[in-house]
Amino acid sequence: MKIIVVSKRHGNTRSFTLGGWTRVFLSACVVGLPVGLSAAMAIYLAGGGDSSGLLKPEVTHAWEKALSAQEEQVGNARREAEQKLAALTLRVAELQARLVRLDALGERLTTMAKLDNGEFDFGTLPALGGPEFRIDGESVKSPELAQMLEQLTEQIEDRQQQLDTLEALLANRKLQNDVFIAGRPIKKGWMSSRYGRRNDPFTGKIAWHSGVDFAGKDGAEIVAVAAGVVTWSDERYGYGNLVEVNHGNGFSTRYAHCKENLVKVGDVVKKGQIVALMGSSGRSTGPHVHFEVYKHGRPVDPSTYIHRAAR
Numbered sequence: 001m002k003i004i005v006v007s008k009r010h011g012n013t014r015s016f017t018l019g020g021w022t023r024v025f026l027s028a029c030v031v032g033l034p035v036g037l038s039a040a041m042a043i044y045l046a047g048g049g050d051s052s053g054l055l056k057p058e059v060t061h062a063w064e065k066a067l068s069a070q071e072e073q074v075g076n077a078r079r080e081a082e083q084k085l086a087a088l089t090l091r092v093a094e095l096q097a098r099l100v101r102l103d104a105l106g107e108r109l110t111t112m113a114k115l116d117n118g119e120f121d122f123g124t125l126p127a128l129g130g131p132e133f134r135i136d137g138e139s140v141k142s143p144e145l146a147q148m149l150e151q152l153t154e155q156i157e158d159r160q161q162q163l164d165t166l167e168a169l170l171a172n173r174k175l176q177n178d179v180f181i182a183g184r185p186i187k188k189g190w191m192s193s194r195y196g197r198r199n200d201p202f203t204g205k206i207a208w209h210s211g212v213d214f215a216g217k218d219g220a221e222i223v224a225v226a227a228g229v230v231t232w233s234d235e236r237y238g239y240g241n242l243v244e245v246n247h248g249n250g251f252s253t254r255y256a257h258c259k260e261n262l263v264k265v266g267d268v269v270k271k272g273q274i275v276a277l278m279g280s281s282g283r284s285t286g287p288h289v290h291f292e293v294y295k296h297g298r299p300v301d302p303s304t305y306i307h308r309a310a311r
Contacts, residue, residue: 091149098156105163178227178271179247182308185225185255185291186278189216192288195301201285210299211254211292212306218287220278222255225305230267230275239290240282243275250297256290257282 193213200207224245231252232244239256243263246252259279269275280287293302 088145088149091153095149095152095156098160102156102160102163105160109163179249179251180308181226181247181251181253181293181305183225183272184214184306185222185253185289186214186216187221187223189214189220189278189288191215195303202283211256211290212302213288213290215286215288216278218279219259220287221274222258222276222278222289224269224271224273224275225253226251227271228252228269230263230265230269233261233264233267235281238283240284241276241279242282245269245275250295252294254290254292254294256292257284257288259287 191212192215193209195209195212197206198209199205222243226245226247228245228247230243231246232242232254234242236242236256239254241256241258241261243255243258243261244252245255255276257278257280258276259281260277261275262277263269263275276289278287278289284290291302293300293305
């Protein structure tokens, strides 16, 4: 680097050539001078403008004490925020668990009520919409958020009680439908003999027929016309292999001449459940099921219940 000096009085010039280390030293001085002055001014002001008070012990102690107090405040605020966040997280988890239970209950009620698929889909969010009208300056604050969560909890509890009541009503209605005697005791076949007076197939004489006969293929399925408890499953005079089901409220049904009984005494059967296979056991001329309906211990015409519309 070359430096040229011009004399103002005589107009003479002189030049100086600086080496590499000289240039580095000069650059450091030029850059470091403002930084050093700024640092010295800051220390001076910290000492109250008195050069003799720079870095006094009491000043340093005051700054350390102030910083320590600020750190303690920040720590307390952080811990308080973490506690509130933990409490909100716990409340949200509780609400989520209740919502899962409500969804499961809703799915069950949808099935019990036989609603159309998609009418109430608890696996997706409710459909919402509408134009947006913003309210300037409005936002959810911490106390308002807690109040909203409390209101949501109360609403969930209220809905849960309503759904529980509805489930009990539907379950009771379903139970009544299950024990409601209706339909035929076979899946395939035809009515071969009606209830009442008829000619006995063995003697040819007028006799009383206390049930109806459904003829079909040997081994065809015989089903319960209503839910109930099996009270007889064995051979019985004149009936052959007999299954008797008690449906409550004074009603019971009998399925006779079976090839094989598929249930035993004490079994709880559902409406439409297979209870036996069609056969020709006992006093019978061919594969069929002799079906009887008893009301308070007396046989009644099964046709009334066969042609009933299922609930």
